Amino acid sequence: xxxxxxxxxxxxxxxxxxxxxxxxxxxxxxxxxxxxxxxxxxxxxxxxxxxxxxxxxxxxxxxxxxxxxxxxxxxxxxxxxxxxxxxxxxxxxxxxxxxxxxxxxxxxxxxxxxxxxxxxxxxxxxxxxxxxxxxxxxxxxxxxxxxxxxxxxxxxxxxxxxxxxxxxxxxxxxxxxxxxxxxxxxxxxxxxxxxxxxxxxxxxxxxxxxxxxxxxxxxxxxxxxxxxxxxxxxxxxxxxxxxxxxxxxxxxxxxxxxxxxxxxxxxxxxxxxxxxxxxxxxxxxxxxxxxxxxxxxxxxxxxxxxxxxxxxxxxxxxxxxxxxxxxxxxxxxxxx
Amino acid sequence: xxxxxxxxxxxxxxxxxxxxxxxxxxxxxxxxxxxxxxxxxxxxxxxxxxxxxxxxxxxxxxxxxxxxxxxxxxxxxxxxxxxxxxxxxxxxxxxxxxxxxxxxxxxxxxxxxxxxxxxxxxxxxxxxxxxxxxxxxxxxxxxxxxxxxxxxxxxxxxxxxxxxxxxxxxxxxxxxxxxxxxxxxxxxxxxxxxxxxxxxxxxxxxxxxxxxxxxxxxxxxxxxxxxxxxxxxxxxxxxxxxxxxxxxxxxxxxxxxxxxxxxxxxxxxxxxxxxxxxxxxxxxxxxxxxxxxxxxxxxxxxxxxxxxxxxxxxxxxxxxxxxxxxxxxxxxxxxxxxxxxxxxxxxxxxxxxxxxxxxxxxxxxxxxxxxxxxxxxxxxxxxxxxxxxxxxxxxxxxxxxxxxxxxxxxxxxxxxxxxxxxxxxxxxxxxxxxxxxxxxxxxxxxxxxxxxxxxxxxxxxxxxxxxxxx
Numbered sequence: 048x049x050x051x052x053x054x055x056x057x058x059x060x061x062x063x064x065x066x067x068x069x070x071x072x073x074x075x076x077x078x079x080x081x082x083x084x085x086x087x088x089x090x091x092x093x094x095x096x097x098x099x100x101x102x103x104x105x106x107x108x109x110x111x112x113x114x115x116x117x118x119x120x121x122x123x124x125x126x127x128x129x130x131x132x133x134x135x136x137x138x139x140x141x142x143x144x145x146x147x148x149x150x151x152x153x154x155x156x157x158x159x160x161x162x163x164x165x166x167x168x169x170x171x172x173x174x175x176x177x178x179x180x181x182x183x184x185x186x187x188x189x190x191x192x193x194x195x196x197x198x199x200x201x202x203x204x205x206x207x208x209x210x211x212x213x214x215x216x217x218x219x220x221x222x223x224x225x226x227x228x229x230x231x232x233x234x235x236x237x238x239x240x241x242x243x244x245x246x247x248x249x250x251x252x253x254x255x256x257x258x259x260x261x262x263x264x265x266x267x268x269x270x271x272x273x274x275x276x277x278x279x280x281x282x283x284x285x286x287x288x289x290x291x292x293x294x295x296x297x298x299x300x301x302x303x304x305x306x307x308x309x310x311x312x313x314x315x316x317x318x319x320x321x322x323x324x325x326x327x328x329x330x331x332x333x334x335x336x337x338x339x340x341x342x343x344x345x346x347x348x349x350x351x352x353x354x355x356x357x358x359x360x361x362x363x364x365x366x367x368x369x370x371x372x373x374x375x376x377x378x379x380x381x382x383x
Numbered sequence: 384x385x386x387x388x389x390x391x392x393x394x395x396x397x398x399x400x401x402x403x404x405x406x407x408x409x410x411x412x413x414x415x416x417x418x419x420x421x422x423x424x425x426x427x428x429x430x431x432x433x434x435x436x437x438x439x440x441x442x443x444x445x446x447x448x449x450x451x452x453x454x455x456x457x458x459x460x461x462x463x464x465x466x467x468x469x470x471x472x473x474x475x476x477x478x479x480x481x482x483x484x485x486x487x488x489x490x491x492x493x494x495x496x497x498x499x500x501x502x503x504x505x506x507x508x509x510x511x512x513x514x515x516x517x518x519x520x521x522x523x524x525x526x527x528x529x530x531x532x533x534x535x536x537x538x539x540x541x542x543x544x545x546x547x548x549x550x551x552x553x554x555x556x557x558x559x560x561x562x563x564x565x566x567x568x569x570x571x572x573x574x575x576x577x578x579x580x581x582x583x584x585x586x587x588x589x590x591x592x593x594x595x596x597x598x599x600x601x602x603x604x605x606x607x608x609x610x611x612x613x614x615x616x617x618x619x620x621x622x623x624x625x626x627x628x629x630x631x632x633x634x635x636x637x638x639x640x641x642x643x644x645x646x647x648x649x650x651x652x653x654x655x656x657x658x659x660x661x662x663x664x665x666x667x668x669x670x671x672x673x674x675x676x677x678x679x680x681x682x683x684x685x686x687x688x689x690x691x692x693x694x695x696x697x698x699x700x701x702x703x704x705x706x707x708x709x710x711x712x713x714x715x716x717x718x719x720x721x722x723x724x725x726x727x728x729x730x731x732x733x734x735x736x737x738x739x740x741x742x743x744x745x746x747x748x749x750x751x752x753x754x755x756x757x758x759x760x761x762x763x764x765x766x767x768x769x770x771x772x773x774x775x776x777x778x779x780x781x782x783x784x785x786x787x788x789x790x791x792x793x794x795x796x797x798x799x800x801x802x803x804x805x806x807x808x809x810x811x812x813x814x815x816x817x818x819x820x821x822x823x824x825x826x827x828x829x830x831x832x833x834x835x836x837x838x839x840x841x842x843x844x845x846x847x848x849x850x851x852x853x
Contacts, residue, residue: 125478132567134548136535137481140460142408151478156535157548158555159567 050208050347050376051081054186055088057346059176060208061095061191061201063318065229068214070351070380075190076114077380078208082186083116083158090115091184093122093175094163095191095199112160113190119155120184122175124148124164133159138182143171150175152182163190169200169247169315169341176204193229193318202316202341207233210380211369212351217358219365227372228324230345232317237342246313246340249290256286256313273297282306288313288340292321298330308334316341348373349380386687387415395680398637399689402615403607406456409596410603417604417687421700423622428508429688430619435503436609448496449606455489455496456603462486466592474575475582481534483585483592484524487517488532490595493602512605514598515591523584536574544573608689615639617690623697628656628742628774632694635677639692642811650816651693654678656776657789660768662761663778663818665793666829670816671778674793675708675744678776682742699774702739705731708746720751728764735771743768743775754781762786792821796829810836 054060062078064071075092082090092115115121115133123131125140125148134157141150147164155161166172176187191201201207209229216222237243242260253267265284267276270291277300280287285306289297293314301310307330314320316339320327331337348369352360362379369377390397405411420426439445465479475483494514501509521530526539538545547570554562611617615636623629632651639649652674654661665671681691682704691698707727718726731743748764749757758781765786768775777788794815810833831851834844 128478129476132564134535134570136533137477138533140478140482140485142458142460153535154533157552 050378051078053346053376054078054082054206055085057186057205058180059187059189059204060206060346061189061204062208062210063191063193063201065193065209065211065226066215068351068355069210069212070349071190071210072113073351073380074208074210074349075188077383078188079113079115079119083119088185089118089120089183091120091122091176091179091182091187092163093165093172093179093187093189095165095167095172095189095201113163114158114160115155116158117155120152120179120182121155121161121163122150122152122165122179123162125151127162127164128153130162131159133157133161135161139178141175152178154182165189166199168250169203172199173203200316200341201318202339202343206344206346208347208349209233209345210349210351213354213358213360214351217354217360219360219368222360222365223368223372224324226348226369228327229317230348230373230375232320232327233343233345235317235337235339235342238313238338238340243340246288246290246315249288252290254288254290255284256288262288270294270297273300285309286311286313289319290315292319295322295326298322298326301335302326302330302333311336311338313338313340315339317343345375347376347378349378351380353381384419385415386417386419389419389683389687390415393680393683395635395637395676396683398640399611399680399684402636403611404453405603405607406453407459407461407599407603409459409461409600410456410607412461413597413600413604414607419683419686419703420688421686421702423700426686426688426700427622428511430690431505431508432511432605433609433612433688433690434619435500435505435508436605437613439497439500439503440606440609440613445497451496452493452602452606455492456599459486459489459599461596462592463596466589466596469582469586469589469592472586473582474579475585476578477535480524480578480581481532483520484534485532486592486595487520487524488530490514490517490599491521493599497602512598512602514602515594517588517591517595520585520588520591523581536577540577541573544570544577547573612690615692616694617684617692618694618696620685620691620696620698623699625697626658626699627697628654628699629695629697630654630678630681630691630693631696633677633681633696634692635673635680636692638673647811652677652816652818654776654791654818655789656774658772658774660765660786660788661774661776661791662765662784662788663776663791663793664780664821665778666795666814667833668810669793669795669814671793672708672746674818675706675746675776675778678742679704679706679708679744699740701742701774703734704742704744705734706744706746707731707748708744721749724749724751732764732767735768735773738772741773743773743777745775745777748777748779750780757781758783790821791818793817794819796832 062071062075079090082088092113124145127147128151133155135153135155137151137153139152145164145167150165166175179187189201189204211222211226213222215225242256245262253265253270255263255265257263265279267273267279270289270293273296282305289312293312301307301312304310312335350362350365352362352365362382366377366379390400405414440449460482462482465475465482468475468479500512504511524534526537536544538548547566551563551566551570554566631653633654634649634651642649663671663674681693682701685691685698686700707724735741735743749760761777761779761781761784765777765788769787794817796813797815831844831848
């Protein structure tokens with residue numbers, strides 16, 4: 048029963064995958080099934096945005112549903128709630144709405160399958176986790192996402208488990224390189240908590256931060272339009288907060304600045320990095336700093352050596368290669 | 384006109400609305416849907432309910448009850464949509480059934496917290512805040528008698544369902560996936576039958592639900608208003624017996640609050656309006672515009688059934704409030720300030736001539752044109768108003784108005800040592816905003832003094848002073 052005892056140390060854990068079909072849902076189901084054997088522990092579960100669909104909307108491959116057990120408290124949306132295959136008691140309804148209706152909090156009476164949905168931004172997600180705890184959950188699992196479309200940060204939880212596998216790449220070298228890059232991004236240092244609290248609320252835009260932690264809107268509508276607004280990133284601006292994703296273009300631009308050693312780029316969390324590993328590495332080597340509002344506590348990695356198209360990687364070899372780069376427990380989700 | 388529409392046009396009203404401690408979306412909706420009314424009986428009853436609520440919350444123990452009521456209101460959902468489904472004979476899903484159950488339990492709680500509210504209401508209004516009894520609804524949705532605001536299709540609804548659920552559990556243990564799925568389909572059918580049955584049983588209470596939603600809104604609204612008016616010294620308006628509008632210590636809440644932040648006090652004013660036009664003069668910065676805004680806001684408030692920001696008031700209900708306050712320049716329509724204003728006045732005159740009783744408020748009539756024609760326009764406007772049954776206040780800078788009117792002047796700058804340095808922030812302390820009768824109508828020449836205080840270019844002001852002396 049690996050890593051279940053580790054998990055019980057935390058009050059909230061998110062599950063993310065480096066790509067679809069890397070075994071995130073299997074990991075979640077494994078954890079749920081193990082946790083249910085601890086009869087004193089009430090488990091709570093929700094997701095960021097929409098997930099747990101029967102069929103993966105992109106690849107159309109079948110995807111296991113989330114299976115929960117009696118007493119588990121779950122949050123999903125009004126529209127997805129009826130898609131459950133379970134007897135469950137409705138506890139409350141949120142006043143706020145997601146794209147799929149209000150959030151429904153319910154407690155499982157039988158075991159069975161559910162389709163999850165959840166808060167669409169970080170601040171709300173934090174509240175939902177709190178609400179689930181208030182209904183009696185000892186530990187809350189969050190079905191997270193590594194997607195540029197996601198506004199909710201999975202890093203808000205106390206710990207995270209990352210799933211990776213052949214779906215990310217069936218070239219083992221590439222898979223290890225990409226995964227270890229994501230691992231390195233999860234290790235980015237956090238900014239001070241006073242500033243973090245303020246930045247957590249901001250969902251749009253690009254800002255500079257002065258010595259007194261004043262947040263100034265640079266009025267650059269999108270990172271994709273950085274070319275037209277380069278003049279706003281003058282040399283006296285050293286701390287920059289990007290509320291959305293960061294791209295290669297931005298990093299390229301910052302790398303060419305004379306004051307690169309003074310630049311501190313702040314992003315919400317590691318999921319906001321959409322740059323090549325090489326580019327980030329050379330930015331950091333040149334002295335540029337990269338920090339996050341929301342640090343991540345990655346506690347384990349699970350691998351799925353099978354790709355959706357059926358390609359199989361050597362599991363032992365993969366774990367061995369990953370361990371060279373990542374000092375964390377790594378498990379094959381199909382074998383535990 | 385609903386309050387929602389009025390808020391968009393009037394900052395003062397939107398200020399008051401935003402200050403209210405409304406607990407529920409239903410309460411908010413109820414307040415926004417309040418209609419501007421000319422019905423004396425209706426308005427009397429509204430004032431009376433607010434007054435009763437104020438008496439109620441002035442007792443310590445009741446304040447605690449209100450806190451509990453608000454705790455419930457904060458979580459109450461508007462079930463109008465669900466109730467509509469019942470009306471259309473639709474089958475409610477578990478979430479809708481949950482909402483109805485929760486709503487009914489919440490109503491029960493609210494009723495139990497303010498069980499003696501009737502004792503505070505006037506005889507003719509007794510029962511006006513009593514929620515309908517929804518206990519039978521709770522019974523339908525709570526077959527196990529747990530009184531919890533939770534819901535699912537309980538086993539207690541059907542022995543067959545309970546049996547199927549047991550079979551389902553066994554099939555799951557046997558890990559027979561097909562059997563699990565098949566039994567679940569049967570369970571779903573049984574659950575749907577129960578949902579259909581419950582929906583039919585609940586439809587009987589359709590009118591009770593509608594009434595309960597209305598009253599939840601009314602309770603939230605009444606206490607929000609009662610509390611705000613108590614805290615901010617608004618008083619119950621009294622209907623005038625002499626057809627005069629009369630305010631003692633009328634104030635303008637947005638400014639009161641702003642001055643409070645600056646540690647300054649607001650000087651309220653007394654004013655009486657009859658059908659004879661009222662003409663107000665006074666120096667710049669003497670609060671003439673605020674006077675008009677105060678009258679406008681109070682009239683709106685009282686005709687929405689609210690209290691007014693004055694120590695005492697005698698009120699008259701009007702058809703509407705017609706006003707011309709502020710800069711009217713309408714560049715999009717290609718109209719100058721003057722053209723926009725004169726068209727607005729034309730509209731006011733047309734309405735007044737129809738004979739209904741209005742409250743007319745005009746700020747600095749014809750100020751953007753030349754003084755000679757300006758004076759003539761003011762005179763003529765007042766002349767027309769004096770022939771009709773409306774109440775009006777017109778402010779002006781012009782001397783030489785001859786039409787019969789109640790003439791008032793803002794007292795203005797308090798005589799003092801004019802050599803003394805005064806900062807811009809202190810100017811308001813130098814002004815006495817009270818209104819005095821002024822039959823002479825000599826306009827105070829304080830524009831240059833004010834310019835001095837504002838430290839405007841000396842050459843500019845002294846030049847003007849020399850020309851006046853000539």
